[in-house]
Amino acid sequence: MAKVDKWYTQDIGEDLSECLDCGYKGTDWAENDKYIFDTETGECEVFCPECHSPHYYITIQKKGGKSG
Numbered sequence: 710m711a712k713v714d715k716w717y718t719q720d721i722g723e724d725l726s727e728c729l730d731c732g733y734k735g736t737d738w739a740e741n742d743k744y745i746f747d748t749e750t751g752e753c754e755v756f757c758p759e760c761h762s763p764h765y766y767i768t769i770q771k772k773g774g775k776s777g
């Protein structure tokens with residue numbers, strides 16, 4: 710085992726995000742030290758905590774539940 714991917718899971722319970730790959734929805738997300746989004750602020754790219762897909766985006770919940 711030469712390589713270890715270190716994933717951190719965070720959850721501030723605010724924005725609901727959805728994974729476009731596996732369909733996971735949650736307020737938590739995964740970060741990895743290997744993927745720093747902004748080296749100046751230290752902001753990390755966020756990933757799906759289930760499948761670690763980068764296609765994990767905040768979804769806006771609209772009131773009324775109308776689907777277009």
Ligand SMILES: [Zn+2]
Nearest residue numbers: 728731757760
């Ligand atoms: Zn996923």
